[in-house]
Amino acid sequence: MMPKFKHRVVNAVLRAVIGLSLALPYRMRVPLFGWVVSRVVAPIAGWNRRVRDNLALVWPELPKSEVRRLMREVPDNVGRTIIEIYSGKEFIERTAAVPPVGEGVAALDAARDAGRPVILVTGHFGNYDASRAAMGARGIQVGALYMPMVNKLFNAHYEEAIGNISRPLFPRSPRGLGQMVRFLRGGGVLGMLVDHHMSHGMTLGFFGHEAKTALSAAEMALKYDALLIPTYGIRQPDGLNFQIVVEAPIPHTTPEEMTQALNDSLEALVRRHPEQWFWIHRRWKGAGAPLIGEEA
Template identity: 45%
Template sequence: MPGRMQQDRNTGRQGAGREPGRGVGDWLSDRVLRGAIATAMALPYPRRLALMGGLTSGLIGPLAGYRRRAERNLALIWPEMPAPRRAALAAACCDNLGRTLIENYSGAEFARRLPDAPAETTGLEAIERARAERRPVVFVTGHFGNHEAPRRVLTAMGYEIGGLYRAMSNRFVNDHYAATMEGVSGPVFAKGRRGLTGFLRHLKAGGMATLLFDLHDRDGVEIDFLGRPALTALTAAELALRHDALLVPYFGIRRPDGIGIDVAVEAPIPHSEPLAMMQEATRRLEQRIAADPGQWFWVHNRWKADRRKR
């Protein structure tokens, strides 16, 4: 599904010798998704977003278990929250997820709907200076609002920003979704040995690139996220230190109308120890979630390690 979201299990069993993520269940899921996308793309832009938001919230989310997982995660983080409120936030999360998906497939039309410049510009002067000095910049963000919006807005302002993403477990979906990222600006690399090599080469040349850091990482370290320990990759901070790159959080925040997006480019995170830097990145994301919890992708299994301990 959308963004750089890694599904937690493949749909359908893989046959002997078959490439993982290309089973019959994966193919069928992809056909359903392609059909929904094609239907939505035939509609005017506002109706397109409303349709995909509604389908993901009211049909796809419940069938795929996303609504249930979102409510379970909300109960883990805010056990005192009334059940109706959790249900409403889970629905809002799935609605945002569907809107994000179809926005990213809408390409140039989505770009035309975005603002000409960020609404919050605390870090803009620093990245402009870095570009002039050919100093690398590592942007970090989370699955909040539309995480591709900041890259598109800065691209329109003349920046070239690549990205490192985690391939989806459903390879059929990944094939066409990856193309939506590659057409924005700068090279896009799939996480893995080959992708990381290209990503590092891009940074060494003074490039700018984005990493999403709010997915479970089995090789990460525990950082408290919304009050619970979550395994978090230190990669973004380690790369920033290794290549003397700025580490800059940015976010795409959905407006109440469900269509408009505001972009925030925050002040760079000062260089220190990698753990402290990613704790600060986590804190920045937490602030965004606290302001509007329905915009974060609660469908992720973000607290796997914490659940295993309990």
């Protein structure tokens, strides 16, 4: 089927901008691309309004000056993340420069040595592929479950970019999910993002409001006796480097309790570094009511 005209135009523009950016030195490329996304793309795409509306819903006590700051800095982080992923080797070398820290590092190494499956869970925070890149530098190849984009032209080279960071990749499709399960059962380390609104998910808490959240990471951890470990690539003040944090494994209880623990882990980090989370997502779409006992 012929790609839609809109998809062809969007892909052509993005490929041109990304190509021009990649011609620049890394230290110039990353902040420049962040600036372009923040100052040009975000207003056109309506991201500024989305950031403001999400904050008004779940964090209404924030001062207006802080909201304005986040309307600038959240899209800047999104832009930096995109061009970092496309930077391949240079991005990997930067993440590999500092060893991961946290209570989960020893547990991850022990599981790898024992051949036990591991599910590394993160959110759209900092750079969500930084942990995967850092693990590869330590000899741990992290497979990734991902959602193919609607724009197939753009998805083709985006898939190549994330694959250059670490493989294997598993698209959300019957075939991809089957391959993912075989990989995990064989003792693989799988990376997952769990902070999208999922219409079929369980209603759990995130920032004191109802948020539809997929239980699949916890369910697979229980089914295949895999460690479930939150991990994050926290962008550092220079805007270029990262601290890779590997938290303690989530205890095996029920899928609901384990997934709520993942939400709580991410929320705690976002409250410390709100500019690094993708507030541009419709995280509370159709499920934004305050939880019982919580104030709006």
